[in-house]
Amino acid sequence: MASSLPQGEQALDQSVKPKQPSKIAEFFSNLSRSWTGMLGFSIIILLVLLSIFGPWITPYDPEHAEFGKKLLPPMTDGHLLGTDQLGRDIFSRIIMGARVSVIIGVATVCIAGLIGTIVGIIAGYFRGWIDIVLMRIVDVQLSFPFILLVLVINAIIGTGLRNIIISLAIGGWVIFARVIRSEVLALREKEFITSCIATGVSRLEILVKHIVPNLFTPMIILASLQIGTYIIAEASISFLGFGVQPPTPAWGNMLNEGKDYIFSSWWLITFPGIAIVLTALGVNLFGDWLRDTLDPELKGE
Amino acid sequence: MLDFIIKRFLQVIVVVFLALTVVFFLIRLAGDPTTLFLPPDAPREQIEEYRELLGYNRPLYVQYGDFVSSAVQGDFGESLRSQEDALGIVLSRLPATFQLAISALVLALLIAIPLGVLSAYKRNTVFDRIGVGLTVVGQAVPSFWLGLLLIFFFAAQLKVLPSGGGGTPVHMILPTLTLAAYSVARFTRFTRSAMLDVLRKDYIRTAKASGVPTMRLIMRYALRNSLIPIITLVALDLGVLLGGAVITEVVFSWPGVGRLLMQSLMNRDFPIVLAGVFIIALIYAIINFVADILYAYVNPQIRVK
Numbered sequence: 045m046a047s048s049l050p051q052g053e054q055a056l057d058q059s060v061k062p063k064q065p066s067k068i069a070e071f072f073s074n075l076s077r078s079w080t081g082m083l084g085f086s087i088i089i090l091l092v093l094l095s096i097f098g099p100w101i102t103p104y105d106p107e108h109a110e111f112g113k114k115l116l117p118p119m120t121d122g123h124l125l126g127t128d129q130l131g132r133d134i135f136s137r138i139i140m141g142a143r144v145s146v147i148i149g150v151a152t153v154c155i156a157g158l159i160g161t162i163v164g165i166i167a168g169y170f171r172g173w174i175d176i177v178l179m180r181i182v183d184v185q186l187s188f189p190f191i192l193l194v195l196v197i198n199a200i201i202g203t204g205l206r207n208i209i210i211s212l213a214i215g216g217w218v219i220f221a222r223v224i225r226s227e228v229l230a231l232r233e234k235e236f237i238t239s240c241i242a243t244g245v246s247r248l249e250i251l252v253k254h255i256v257p258n259l260f261t262p263m264i265i266l267a268s269l270q271i272g273t274y275i276i277a278e279a280s281i282s283f284l285g286f287g288v289q290p291p292t293p294a295w296g297n298m299l300n301e302g303k304d305y306i307f308s309s310w311w312l313i314t315f316p317g318i319a320i321v322l323t324a325l326g327v328n329l330f331g332d333w334l335r336d337t338l339d340p341e342l343k344g345e
Numbered sequence: 346m347l348d349f350i351i352k353r354f355l356q357v358i359v360v361v362f363l364a365l366t367v368v369f370f371l372i373r374l375a376g377d378p379t380t381l382f383l384p385p386d387a388p389r390e391q392i393e394e395y396r397e398l399l400g401y402n403r404p405l406y407v408q409y410g411d412f413v414s415s416a417v418q419g420d421f422g423e424s425l426r427s428q429e430d431a432l433g434i435v436l437s438r439l440p441a442t443f444q445l446a447i448s449a450l451v452l453a454l455l456i457a458i459p460l461g462v463l464s465a466y467k468r469n470t471v472f473d474r475i476g477v478g479l480t481v482v483g484q485a486v487p488s489f490w491l492g493l494l495l496i497f498f499f500a501a502q503l504k505v506l507p508s509g510g511g512g513t514p515v516h517m518i519l520p521t522l523t524l525a526a527y528s529v530a531r532f533t534r535f536t537r538s539a540m541l542d543v544l545r546k547d548y549i550r551t552a553k554a555s556g557v558p559t560m561r562l563i564m565r566y567a568l569r570n571s572l573i574p575i576i577t578l579v580a581l582d583l584g585v586l587l588g589g590a591v592i593t594e595v596v597f598s599w600p601g602v603g604r605l606l607m608q609s610l611m612n613r614d615f616p617i618v619l620a621g622v623f624i625i626a627l628i629y630a631i632i633n634f635v636a637d638i639l640y641a642y643v644n645p646q647i648r649v650k
Contacts, residue, residue: 080481187360187633188626189588192606196622199610200371276487280592283489284607303493303596306508307501317490324485332481 074337081333087326095143104133106140107291115309126311129301134311137293138319144294145323148209148278149271155213157267160220161259167221168228169251179225182218190215191277198286208287212274220266227262231255261338268331272324279320295320346641353637357630364626365619369412372615373405412619421623422616424609431616435602435624441511442601446590448517449524454579457529461536461575462568465544476533483530488589492523492596509598520597527589528582535578539571573643580636584629 075081094101103122110131118126118134125134163182167175185193198211231237232255240250281287282296290297295316302312379395396402400411415422421431464476499519500508507516543549544567552566591603598604602621609617 183356184360184363187584187630188364189584189629191588192591192625195591196368196606196610196618197371200368200375202375272485276485280487280489283487284592284595285611299490299493306493306497310497310501313490313493313497317487317493320487320490321482321485324487325482328481328485 075333078333078336080329081337084326084329084331084333087322088330091142091146091323091326094139095146098139098143102133102136102139104136106132106136106293108132115305115312117309118311125315126309128298128312129305129309134298134315137298138295138315141293141295141298141316141319142323144205144288144292145275145278145320148205148212148288149275149327151209152212152216152274153267153271155209156216156270157220157263159213160217160222161224161263163217163221164224165228165251165255165259168225169232169255175225178221182221185215185218186222190273191280194277195281195284195286198281203286203289205288205292208278208281211281212277215277216270216274219270220263223262223266224259227259228255231258265331265335265338268327268334272327272331275327276320276324349641350638353634357627357634360630361623361626365416365623366409368619368622369409370405372618373408416619416623421620424617425614426612431620432623434617435605435620438600438602438605439624441599442590442594442603445517445520445524445594445599445601446586448521449528449590449593450579450583450586452521452525453528453532456525457532458536458568458575460529461533462540462563464533465537465540466563466567468541468544476537480530480534483526483533486526488523488527489592489596491526492519492593495519495523496596509596511598511600516597516599520593520599523596524586524589524593527593528586531582531585532575532579535582536571536575539574539578540567542574543567543571577636577640577643580632580639583632583636587625587629587632 075085103124110127112131113121113123113127114129114131116123116127116131118124120126123133123135125138128134128137163178167178194211194215197214198208201207201211237250237254240254278287278294279296279299282289282294283300285300288294288297290301298316299313302309302316305312379392379399379401383392383395393402400408403411419432423429424431424434427434460476460479464473467473496508496519499506506518508519510516549562549566552562557566590601591606593599594601594603595607602624606618606621606625609615609621
């Protein structure tokens with residue numbers, strides 16, 4: 045595990061060193077002590093690299109159909125993972141699918157996180173009727189299964205990359221709102237806040253200078269744990285025929301197309317599934333590690 | 346306690362009502378479905394006639410009022426495709442969904458509870474590592490992919506089980522396994538943490554010291570006392586099972602509510618979508634209601650809140 049460490053450390057160190065070398069070093073020395081965290085981190089780095097440099101790595105055009113070469117098994121004719129029912133290279137499609145997953149995961153977590161955090165801060169800081177109204181909305185939404193909610197919204201507003209992100213964000217903001225609200229409520233009772241109030245610091249200043257900075261840790265923990273949920277949800281919905289549409293390669297719609305060939309060509313349903321599992325595993329392992337490290341009180345549930 | 350029950354019950358009604366309202370407006374915002382049932386070159390008069398027939402030409406609030414007043418009486422309109430009563434179609438699919446969900450739930454509990462108990466009792470040993478490892482991996486495997494793998498091995502390769510459809514007990518095996526696996530990971534985690542809480546208690550140490558046999562210690566002393574938190578957590582988690590059931594039904598062409606909902610979304614058969622959302626929201630709300638009551642019964646602090 046430790047052998048893969050120095051490279052990443054060096055690269056990151058060089059870019060950020062002038063500011064805070066100690067924090068980066070601390071991060072990696074913490075990370076190197078947990079092999080699960082390290083594994084998760086490595087998978088995430090690999091995913092990010094694939095999604096950035098995908099177009100230059102793919103051996104073939106992922107959307108180029110070649111009927112003469114359809115359903116080739118893995119390791120034939122220069123196709124590492126074989127070809128699909130239209131003769132497209134599966135390896136190239138999986139690499140480009142990584143980009144779709146990363147975009148959806150990151151974009152959703154940003155939008156849902158931003159909306160949810162703002163709502164959570166408003167509800168928790170101002171209390172009163174606005175808190176009651178906002179939390180009632182959250183309760184109502186949480187009492188409908190997440191995946192079904194996203195599915196119904198996506199089926200109605202329409203498919204495609206943009207609409208699946210919107211659907212996931214509509215389904216996802218409530219978790220952030222609820223968690224951030226309870227964090228704000230807890231912070232309000234802390235001594236450093238009450239003494240601010242006592243010394244006459246303005247409400248806005250308390251909010252911006254003292255409350256918001258203390259929300260970063262719970263936000264990052266929650267975001268890292270939610271990304272995996274969003275990626276799996278997108279794959280499920282694209283598998284059901286909504287979400288990201290072919291020919292754009294997404295792991296979910298690759299499995300949807302592949303399932304018709306399950307009796308003849310096993311590779312169509314195997315590799316995109318492995319990609320989803322590895323991604324979800326990596327993100328979850330890293331998220332768990334992050335939570336245990338940043339918030340030791342929660343360790344071991 | 347009665348206050349709490351009444352309050353929570355009113356909440357159930359509000360939840361179901363709001364879910365329907367949101368879906369109703371979303372559907373109308375997405376455009377009216379008449380154009381989907383007529384050829385693209387249909388004359389304007391025909392479109393207008395069709396819209397009038399189905400009532401889509403009236404103002405939105407009138408349509409909404411109309412929808413609410415008939416929905417309260419259990420009338421969600423007719424299917425746009427088959428002209429049958431929408432709610433009736435959904436209800437006729439409900440037994441198949443229950444059958445799948447309940448058998449998966451039972452199977453998941455039968456696997457997860459022993460696994461969680463073992464994992465907790467043998468904490469930090471190989472058993473625990475395997476147990477925890479399984480739950481971590483299990484949470485990363487999407488149920489639809491597991492379903493595809495099962496179809497591949499048992500239907501395509503070994504040819505011992507059907508790949509989909511419903512009717513006979515044989516058809517139930519793969520969907521039940523798929524849906525159960527979806528819950529095993531989480532149920533094992535619940536059991537493990539509930540058992541760990543109990544095993545820390547003094548009376549367990551005392552019982553152990555006074556020579557109570559291990560099996561008896563686990564079953565009588567520890568598991569019995571951790572069952573209530575386990576049951577509550579499982580009940581609160583049933584919504585996830587319900588969501589998983591929809592996907593599993595589609596993978597295995599299981600003739601339940603989930604697959605019906607999916608097909609209706611594809612066909613834009615909105616009366617069925619609304620009736621389906623109503624039934625799912627209602628079931629989910631009732632499950633949450635029961636779980637909350639159970640939780641409040643076990644944990645009196647909740648009632649005061």
